[in-house]
Amino acid sequence: MLGCRGTEVTHSFNKLFILLALSSLSACGGSSQSDSDNQNQNNASDNGEQVSNDTHAFNISVEDGLDPLLTNKPDDSEHLSAGLATTNIIDNNAYSKAIPAIVETPQLDAVFKAGDHTFRGNHDGQGPLFNNTSCQGCHIKDGRGQVPASIDEPMMSMFLRVGDNLGNVDPIYGDQIQVFGTVEGQSTAVLAKYRGALDEGLAYAEAYTWVEYETITGSFADGQSYELRKPIYKIKDLAYGEFMENVQFSPRVTPHVYGSGLLESIPQQSLLAYEDPNDNDKDGISGRAAFTTHPVTGERQIARFGQKAVTGSVLQQISGAYRGDMGITNTINPDEPCTEAQEACIAQAALENNKHHDGVDLNNVDLAQVEFYNRTLAVPKRRGFEASTQTWQADILVGREQFYAAKCHACHVPRHKTGVAPGSVLGDVDLVGLSESRTNITALEQQVIYPYTDLLLHDMGGSCRVTKELADGQSCTQGQQCIYVQRCEGLADGRPEGDATGTEWKTPALWGLGLVQTVNPKATFLHDGRARTIQEAILWHDGEAKASQQAFINMDKVQRSALLAFLGSL
Known part of the structure; x- marks a missing residue:
């Protein structure tokens, strides 16, 4: 998501102030300016920089002690994406560095490196069903996964969630869908085989999944044309029987993990200040928070992670991924990834003889180290800023104004301030064990950060239809040659999850966006990787983000290029 809703604050005076300020955006006409802001504009004009008449786009009342965020002048610290938790590394290792304060503390740096080692490694007890063998195998260099290069390549850093249109999971x-299985006596993972688990009693992979693309075209208001890839998802070789009625599939390319601890540390009330589920301000945007229950404490908390916002903490997210993506059980998710209907999977799981960590595959020390690693990954600094002169590239400044004029900031809220960052509920971890104490991770606390997200759910529009077809497109009902096919309009997946509907997605953070293909040249954009470029990602926006998408289409080529330069600098 690259554009959505107007900001909302907790106090009525500030809400009125925000609405008045937003109405003065130059793209809509009008201006409102203080003397000091006039001076800023005059100085910029003297330097040949293009600026707008915008001033205070919004003032976030929950950001204690921060000056209002301006639309025509970056904050002094805006080049530091994560404040003191920013890394200066901007090459293909940009997403894999520890927060500087962690590096400077030998004991914490040692835990970070231990977590990094576990994050990259394979594990005993793998499977019986899984999508990849390591965390790093999905989160490539701690960044995004990738769409398979061909239909003959299994999905390894993306997968399909499955369930019906009411949000029920498939009983089988x-x-x-896990695309790899474990068969006793075979040293390598096995792919799916039609009815293989039922007929042979072996834990074959559940199904084979792939994506094909249809090309759709359009044009900008100035006449320049563009092409987009519209995905069509297909599933065959079901090893355990047919899917449920009204089945829907939700494609997910693995997202990045850097900055997770900072997002977890944003105070809950700061995020709730942006909610407007009934669109009370009539701006067409109705972001809302999703909630979940912490699996250890039982606390009801806002869900910040997962592409539909289903988990509330880094620990909950990674423990679920260990179990669901790798088949690695742990104390948070102790059950094997077999349903009661998958007898072959259950039988294979019983053959595992390594559950010496309180009956699970992964011990709590390793789990806590990986949690610490994820929480303390730094965010790369912005590009296009010259520190010696404290100046930005002119096109980035122009693009920043276009970002605000198109109201992309309405969902991709630029700035937050972190609060407290309690230690893991598992306890403080070192290289060999855990203690009962929970020491705050101070490197995450009280940082002014620029993640460009509200972490709320937004309706992006669209609809989906699932059919059963033969390879030539003819309709079928069952059999080995019968393929499940899902075609969607827009970004919908048709599958509710947690508090999210089949058309809602959580606003992803944009920090580090411009380095995605530096870190992984094969990476693409959006939740399912359909967008090959940032421009394509914007063009897919719809629903609540339709107005922002249309604003982008109506820009001239210079304005579009400037906006893309700005996004590429994040």
């Missing part, structure tokens, strides 16, 4: 396949 659970909530996601």
